Amino acid sequence: MISSSGGIPPTVEAVDVPAARPNLPELDEDADEVYREPWYATLIQILIPFGLASLGTITAGVVFGNVENWLVFKQMRELTMIVPGLCGLKGNLDMCVAARLCTHAALGHLRQFSNIRNIIIGNVALVQVQAIISSLLLAIFTMIIKCIVSNTLDLSNLTTLISASIITASTSCLILDSALLLGILFSQRYRFNPDYFATPIVASIGDVTSVSMLAFTAASLYDLRWVSVLIVGSYLLVLLPFCIALALHNAQTRPVLFYGWISVIGALCISEFCGFILGASAEQFNGFTLFSPVINGSAGNLISVQANNMSSLLHQRTPLGKLPKGTRIFEMPQHALCYGTIYSRVSRLVIAISIPGSLMQAYLADYMYSLDSTVYFVFVIAFTVASLLQLIILLLSAHVLVHALWIFKIDPDSAAIPYLTAFGDSLGTGLLAITFLIVQGSKYEYCTNKSPWLN
Secondary structure, eight states: OOOTTSSOOOOOOOOOOOTTOOOHHHHHHHHHHHHOSOHHHHHHHHHHHHHHHHHHHHHHHHHHHHHTTSHHHHHOTHHHHHHHHHHHHIIIIIHHHHHHHHHHHHTTTTSSHHHHHHHHHHHHHHHHHHHHHHHHHHHHHHHHHHHHHHTSOOOTTHHHHHHHHHHHHHHHHHHHHHHHHHHHHHHHHTTOOHHHHHHHHHHHHHHHHHHHHHHHHHHHHTTOHHHHHHHHHHIIIIIHHHHHHHHHHOTTTHHHHHHTHHHHHHHHHHHHHHHHHHHHHHHHSTTHHHHHHHHHHHHHHHHHHHHHHHHHHHHHHSOTTOOOTTOOSSOOHHHHHTSSSTTHHHHHHHHHHHHHHHHHHHHHHHHHHHSSOOOOHHHHHHHHHHHHHHHHHHHHHHHHHHHHHHHTTOOHHHHHHHHHHHHHHHHHHHHHHHHHHHHTTSTTOOOOOOOOSOO
């Protein structure tokens, strides 16, 4: 998709297909013209990063399943509620950076060192601003919801929760952005499509980094509230203004600094709903915290690949605000998922990958948690069905959302993935709760008597 001269590739014109779409071979021919690679090459480019990302989400589930038994998690139930929001920041912030950098790579903007430096500095500063403010709001929202649910006002843990959230968000975003930059430059050097490679890098280490950082930071600062106050003050009074100045000075990130907050705040609100479900389900179902990062991380990884791919294709084919010929916002499910659109090629592949992937993830997460196989096959099938249903709904939602944003001249690179990942987390947590509820009380209920190994 990148021209050999390093400049902007010529626009690929879509074939004008009637509304009834009787001429499907023309669409397949158009897809071959755009992708310029066989389907198995696309499959390999998605499958290998997905396998690495699956290990990351499974590790995050194992870590979360263990640290929920720590004393600090028992005394601060807000920590369990805030986990989906902090893990969701990788979808709100870092995957948006991945989408923007992939678009820059597809358009040939990452060929010169000066362009790379300006783009990277601006995006890193922007993400730090968004991470600090988002984690601050997330901690306050979580404490408010906790007070409403418990009908008591207890602000004794507020400074610890805020400091742990800010440190977790800021540090994990810095780690993810560094890995992301290396991954995109690597994929560009060896002619991989960064749309398939970048977001799995974020997904592979994002959740486990966030959960681990939150647990260790909260445990370290729980009895040191005066240190928490100093940390919060340093971030808000020193680092935040400095990063705002860098982002404003950069022409690449200045617009996003102003209009990019709507999707981020909206995604945070959705993540708060997910956190409420997670907090209630974790107390009711044994092992729920083990499988929650797995189902949500896998779906977030795959839907980000598709959304990233759709956005790059739109940037290459038409100007912002105008849909390509033959493209509609609302498509029949079979066209959006299986055949009949230029995006269905990737949709078919991610669906095919998700089914064996979910089966493997369920068994592997259970074994890594208890170092023994305790999960029943019926539960694994139910988990796989829930994962597949979650992915199908997200793929259909992505088709509508990306094209709707494009029509309203909103760049999907900065707005689509936050909504999709936040909605996917809430949807996956709800479907997982239904799965546990269905098998509850039966002989197929998930139960392990193993003690946590991460003490």
